[in-house]
Amino acid sequence: MNIAVFGAGYVGLVTAVCLSELGFRVQVVEKDRHKLNRLQAGISTIYEPGLQEMLIRNLSEGRLVFTENGPLAILKAEVLFVCVGTPSRPDGSADMSQIEAVTKEIVESSLDSGYKLVVVKSTVPVGTGRWIEKMSVLYAKGRKANLEIASNPEFLREGAAVKEFMHPDRIVVGVASERGRTLMEEVYRSFDCPKLFTDSHTAEIIKYAANSFLATKISYINMVSDLCEETGADVALVAEGIGCDRRIGADFLKAGPGFGGSCFPKDLRAFAHVGRSYGLNFGLLEQVMQINRERSQRMIRRLREQLWVLGGKKIAVLGLTFKPGTDDVRETPAAAVIEALLAEGASVLATDPLGIAGFRAMYGNLADRIAFAESAGEALLGAHAAVIVTDWDVYRELDWAGVKDGMETPVLLDGRNMLDRAEMRRLGFAFMAVGR
Ligand SMILES: NC(=O)c1ccc[n+]([C@@H]2O[C@H](COP(=O)([O-])OP(=O)(O)OC[C@H]3O[C@@H](n4cnc5c(N)ncnc54)[C@H](O)[C@@H]3O)[C@@H](O)[C@H]2O)c1
Numbered sequence: 001m002n003i004a005v006f007g008a009g010y011v012g013l014v015t016a017v018c019l020s021e022l023g024f025r026v027q028v029v030e031k032d033r034h035k036l037n038r039l040q041a042g043i044s045t046i047y048e049p050g051l052q053e054m055l056i057r058n059l060s061e062g063r064l065v066f067t068e069n070g071p072l073a074i075l076k077a078e079v080l081f082v083c084v085g086t087p088s089r090p091d092g093s094a095d096m097s098q099i100e101a102v103t104k105e106i107v108e109s110s111l112d113s114g115y116k117l118v119v120v121k122s123t124v125p126v127g128t129g130r131w132i133e134k135m136s137v138l139y140a141k142g143r144k145a146n147l148e149i150a151s152n153p154e155f156l157r158e159g160a161a162v163k164e165f166m167h168p169d170r171i172v173v174g175v176a177s178e179r180g181r182t183l184m185e186e187v188y189r190s191f192d193c194p195k196l197f198t199d200s201h202t203a204e205i206i207k208y209a210a211n212s213f214l215a216t217k218i219s220y221i222n223m224v225s226d227l228c229e230e231t232g233a234d235v236a237l238v239a240e241g242i243g244c245d246r247r248i249g250a251d252f253l254k255a256g257p258g259f260g261g262s263c264f265p266k267d268l269r270a271f272a273h274v275g276r277s278y279g280l281n282f283g284l285l286e287q288v289m290q291i292n293r294e295r296s297q298r299m300i301r302r303l304r305e306q307l308w309v310l311g312g313k314k315i316a317v318l319g320l321t322f323k324p325g326t327d328d329v330r331e332t333p334a335a336a337v338i339e340a341l342l343a344e345g346a347s348v349l350a351t352d353p354l355g356i357a358g359f360r361a362m363y364g365n366l367a368d369r370i371a372f373a374e375s376a377g378e379a380l381l382g383a384h385a386a387v388i389v390t391d392w393d394v395y396r397e398l399d400w401a402g403v404k405d406g407m408e409t410p411v412l413l414d415g416r417n418m419l420d421r422a423e424m425r426r427l428g429f430a431f432m433a434v435g436r
């Protein structure tokens, strides 16, 4: 089967590489020249375990092609995956302009040709499939494009994208016709997981509802974590205690600096906007987002417990990516923490195993006001306190006894609850962990 994938970002690139690995012939259409050059040269533009090797293999064996030539890819393909971005607009709604641009290109390149299944993998508001159908009629200007629109939301997590694409918990497909369903069954034939076939509205809602629910769990445990801090309880044990109940489940109950990344914040804003646009009370999600916004202030408050004044002090920030195992810094909680520290008059020395370059590129103004260190050891030299924002293993494995002596004052705030409290106190740290 010939497949076209539009957009070689986190989702598009992983989808394309994995589908080619499964034996499909995949053409990836990417408009960003810089990305395209690198991909054509066999260099992955994102860091994902396993991706680079698979990319090179499938590229050299000819199953995977990166191109700017949308019309040619459209002509050849029977199934077209749309994986372009759906970023936030200022009012929180999803910006659908990239989806519309791809729609136009697909319609104009498939006029009077055979049936094609257009599969929307991007995360989109309910009703998007219908809009694509309507716009297709307009762009066809009275001629006929034989397109069927399906919804196939993607649930992969960054840092484990290849593994999660290849072994998902479930596959959701919103498709109307038998022909479309048969094609999607063929695409996912080798996947051994529940496959849920629905109408397109249901599939579209499943994606936002899943992300919103997971983010709700995180804000919920973060709310409880504040109470644990006030009362001397331990949020990790509370999470274990409630998570053992199978109706609740243990996942996504880790307290921390709040959720970040390119998905949860954006998708919550968009889902809340969708709810409001139907006149519904989605205030629950507003609260989830508000709790998340307040996390950085909570961390400042903890630091004050030990440091008295923060102004003029040097604080090491360990971790810039929104979670470990990725170089992605989009909407990272580290940015809010650094912003709050600077507002207190502290100076910041930040470090991260993979995220420094991305942080400099994305947060230029903020990056100009802080310094960067190549390693945690270097960041901690002369620091009055360290704050762990991202739970990288290197921080778990750091020689804390060794670095402590280089600090001005050995204050450590474990924002991810990842270190052994008794051990850190034994080493002589004034140690605080989120939720304890
Ligand atoms: N990042 C994730 O982990 C993840 C997981 C599940 C779903 N999603 C959703 O998938 C979608 C894509 O997310 P992403 O993180 O991959 O985005 P991204 O911004 O990393 O990638 C989008 C890519 O599309 C390209 N593009 C834009 N317009 C194009 C066009 N007309 N033709 C060809 N290429 C074009 C861009 O240059 C970019 O490379 C979003 O809707 C997102 O919410 C993301």
Ligand SMILES: O=c1ccn([C@@H]2O[C@H](COP(=O)(O)OP(=O)(O)O[C@H]3O[C@H](CO)[C@@H](O)[C@H](O)[C@H]3O)[C@@H](O)[C@H]2O)c(=O)[nH]1
Residues within 6 Å of the ligand: 123, 154, 155, 156, 157, 158, 159, 211, 214, 218, 251, 252, 253, 254, 255, 256, 257, 258, 259, 260, 261, 262, 263, 264, 267, 322, 323
């Ligand atoms: O118990 C937890 C779990 C996660 N997080 C934070 O939540 C954010 C998101 O984490 P994660 O879900 O692992 O990362 P993403 O790669 O953003 O994946 C989410 O967003 C994707 C894009 O929509 C979906 O496909 C995935 O299913 C969904 O998990 C990160 O900042 C994490 O540190 C916590 O604070 N506590």
